[in-house]
Amino acid sequence: MSISSALSNAMSGLSASGRSSEVISANIANAMTPGYGVRGLSLSSSELGGVSVDGVVRNVNPGLLQDLRLSSASFSNSADRTGFLSRYENFLGTPDEPNSLSARVAEFESALITASSRPDAPERLTGTVNAARDLASLISGASVELKEARSDADSTINAQVDRLNSSLASVKELNDRITRTITLGGDPSALEDSRQALVDEISALVPVRQVPRENGQIALYSTGGVILLDGSAAEIEFTPVNQVTAYMSIGAGTLSGLTMNGISLNTTSERGSLGGGSLGAQFEIRDELAVEAQSQLDAIARDLIERFQDPAVDTTLAVGDPGLFTDEGIAFDPLNELGISSRLEINAAVDERQGGEAWRIRDGMNAVVPGEVGDARLLQSLSDALTEKRTPASGDFGAGSFSVINLVSALTSQLGSDRFQSEQRQSFASTQYDELTQLMLNEGVDTDKELQRLLVVEQSYAANVRMIEAADEMMQTILRL
Numbered sequence: 040m041s042i043s044s045a046l047s048n049a050m051s052g053l054s055a056s057g058r059s060s061e062v063i064s065a066n067i068a069n070a071m072t073p074g075y076g077v078r079g080l081s082l083s084s085s086e087l088g089g090v091s092v093d094g095v096v097r098n099v100n101p102g103l104l105q106d107l108r109l110s111s112a113s114f115s116n117s118a119d120r121t122g123f124l125s126r127y128e129n130f131l132g133t134p135d136e137p138n139s140l141s142a143r144v145a146e147f148e149s150a151l152i153t154a155s156s157r158p159d160a161p162e163r164l165t166g167t168v169n170a171a172r173d174l175a176s177l178i179s180g181a182s183v184e185l186k187e188a189r190s191d192a193d194s195t196i197n198a199q200v201d202r203l204n205s206s207l208a209s210v211k212e213l214n215d216r217i218t219r220t221i222t223l224g225g226d227p228s229a230l231e232d233s234r235q236a237l238v239d240e241i242s243a244l245v246p247v248r249q250v251p252r253e254n255g256q257i258a259l260y261s262t263g264g265v266i267l268l269d270g271s272a273a274e275i276e277f278t279p280v281n282q283v284t285a286y287m288s289i290g291a292g293t294l295s296g297l298t299m300n301g302i303s304l305n306t307t308s309e310r311g312s313l314g315g316g317s318l319g320a321q322f323e324i325r326d327e328l329a330v331e332a333q334s335q336l337d338a339i340a341r342d343l344i345e346r347f348q349d350p351a352v353d354t355t356l357a358v359g360d361p362g363l364f365t366d367e368g369i370a371f372d373p374l375n376e377l378g379i380s381s382r383l384e385i386n387a388a389v390d391e392r393q394g395g396e397a398w399r400i401r402d403g404m405n406a407v408v409p410g411e412v413g414d415a416r417l418l419q420s421l422s423d424a425l426t427e428k429r430t431p432a433s434g435d436f437g438a439g440s441f442s443v444i445n446l447v448s449a450l451t452s453q454l455g456s457d458r459f460q461s462e463q464r465q466s467f468a469s470t471q472y473d474e475l476t477q478l479m480l481n482e483g484v485d486t487d488k489e490l491q492r493l494l495v496v497e498q499s500y501a502a503n504v505r506m507i508e509a510a511d512e513m514m515q516t517i518l519r520l
Contacts, residue, residue, distance in 0.1 A: 046510045051089030052503035055082055059496045062095060063489050070484040073239070075232050077484055097228040099235070100482050105248065107475040108239060109262070112246035112316035114472045117465035119320035123188055123328055124458040130184045131177075131451055140181070141451060143174040144425075144444045151422040154401070159412035164397040167418075168389050171363060171400075175383045178340055182285070182381035185329045185336070189283040192325035193294070197279035199244050199318050200297070206241045207272040210234055210259070214268075218254040227255055241267075246315040263312040265299060273299050275313075285333050285378030289326060331435075333380070335450055338434025340364075340380040342446060344371040345432070346424045353417060355403030361386055362404060363421065376433060 062078045069075040076097040083091050132139025150170040154163040213234040220227040238259065241247055247267060250258040258269035267273050278295035280287070287293040289306070297304040297313065304312040308323040347353070348362030348370050356362060361370045367382040387393035389400045401418055402410040428440035436449055 042510050042513055045506055048089035049503040049506035049510070051091070052499060052506075055080070055090040056496050056500040056503065059499075060493065063493050063496065066484045066489050067486055070486055072232075073236055075483070076228065076235065077482075078228055095226045095228055097231055098482075100479075101249070103475065103479055103482065104235070107472070107479055108242035108249075109246050110468065110472040110475050111239065111243050114465070114468040115243045115317035116315060116320040117461060117468045119317055120323065120328070121458065121461040121465045123192075123324045124454065124461050126188060127181075127184065127329075127332060128451075128454050128458050130181055131454065133455070134448065134451065138177075139451075140174075140177055140447050141444065143170070143177050144447050146170045147174050148422065148425055148444065151418055151425065155415040155418040155422060158401050158415040158418055161397065164400055165391070167400055168385065168391070168397045171385050172390065172392075174343075175364060175385050178336065178343075178380050179383045182333065182336055182340075182378070182383075185333050186283060186285065186381070189287075189325045189329045190280075192321045192329070193279050193283050196318065196321045196325070197277055199321065200275050200277040203241060203244050203318070204272075204275055206237050207259070207268050210237050210241070210257075210268055211272040213237070214252075214256040218256055221255050231255070242316065244316050244318045245313045261313050262315055263305075263310075265304065265312045275299050276301075283325065285337075285381065288330070294326070332454075333378070335434050335436075335453075336380040337376055337378065338431050338436065339443075339446055339450060340383045341371060341376055341433055342429065342431055342441075343443060344379070344383070346427070346429070346443070347421065349424070352420050352424045353403050353405075355405040357405075360405065363389065363400065373432075 059080050062080050066078055076099040079096045079098055081096050132142065134141040136142060147167070147170040150163070150167040154160070154167045157163050213230055217227040217230045217234070220230060234257070238247065238249060238257075241259070245267070246262045247259045248262060250260065250269075252258055252269075259267040260269075261267055265273070276298045280294065283294065289296050296306050299312075306313070306319070306322040306326065308314060308319065308327055311319050311322065313319060314322070344362065344364045344366060346362075347364050348356065348360065350356045350358060350360075353362055359370050361368065363386055365384050365386050366372065366375070366379055367384055368387060371379070386395070386399075386404050388395045388404050389397055391397060396409075398409045399406050400421070401412075401414065403417060426442045426444075428442050428445070430438065430440050431446060436446065441449065
């Protein structure tokens with residue numbers, strides 16, 4: 040080997056050592072950076088001797104990354120569903136809580152029994168009216184809570200669609216920049232890190248599968264089969280509303296679904312084109328879970344009104360007259376059940392806050408003057424109506440017969456069961472996500488190994504420096520001859 044060849048080999052070795060130390064330093068500095076792919080330097084022997092740097096290789100396990108993204112989407116979906124169910128259950132309360140729906144029914148029943156024992160006591164009559172008002176207020180408040188949950192979901196959908204469109208546009212831009220960088224012979228690793236972080240964010244909203252394309256580009260497909268990005272980015276459209284009411288639905292055309300490039304997409308939980316992530320969960324809350332909850336609550340409100348507007352219960356009532364519980368002051372109309380829980384009120388005739396008199400709960404809603412103060416027959420009749428087992432005319436309670444407390448218990452029990460099952464799914468998804476995240480971190484930057492590699496690079500650097508020194512000594516020796 041000639042002295043010039045030795046110098047050339049040593050200089051190429053120094054260059055490779057310098058590049059290696061840069062890559063190792065970048066790895067260590069970004070050990071905790073989300074989306075960072077471990078870099079490695081690709082080296083080969085040069086035809087002219089020495090070492091040739093072929094480029095920087097970004098090492099990421101695509102299969103593990105795909106599983107992590109799908110797990111992230113599943114966790115986001117289950118967490119949003121659990122959040123809604125917990126929010127609704129917390130408002131209705133559990134039977135052991137003093138202000139729960141079950142407790143309000145029990146208090147009303149107890150107040151009727153207490154008043155029946157002393158129908159002449161005005162405070163007991165007032166207490167019964169107050170208990171009825173509290174029960175109606177909780178049911179109407181729960182209906183308002185459902186409307187707010189649907190409105191919140193609608194607002195969240197709008198924000199998530201904006202974020203999805205922005206992220207897809209950014210991924211397309213990064214695709215183009217990566218292609219230009221590769222064409223010019225540059226290192227696209229940093230751009231690929233940014234793109235991976237964006238795809239991770241998209242996948243939390245909509246579970247996606249990543250497909251490689253030529254020149255470093257990628258395509259994105261939802262697990263529901265929709266092309267979100269392949270060359271060009273899809274444009275998702277959604278129109279929010281200010282306030283969602285019980286009457287609004289996609290089927291009625293009063294709520295917006297999703298369109299992609301002008302084509303309508305299925306947004307149901309079972310067959311949603313963009314379902315499975317947080318976006319799908321918000322549609323499920325707005326269009327399914329809260330709607331079903333509203334239907335059950337309306338069924339309870341209807342049952343409560345019908346029980347007490349029966350002339351057989353209160354003989355002062357004619358057919359069509361409102362009883363103790365009303366639909367904003369009027370009797371129940373079977374053609375107007377939707378949203379009745381939000382309109383549930385007690386009859387103004389017994390409500391002192393509305394100018395009524397509490398004694399009418401003893402003597403009848405349409406009584407003109409107070410009756411015999413010791414007459415407890417109507418109070419007992421009201422108590423019997425509350426505890427009478429009836430088959431609900433609406434709602435999904437099965438074919439059994441229920442008293443009011445049984446009906447409420449069925450509602451809260453089903454809600455608790457749904458929330459528990461959702462929490463179990465969330466727990467599984469969380470465990471899976473944590474395990475996959477840990478596996479991904481294990482395949483990330485190992486600082487111990489990187490420091491070991493740095494020691495090897497230092498040794499290589501020292502060896503090449505020694506080669507240059509030896510060549511210099513030989514040149515000096517030759518010049519002294």
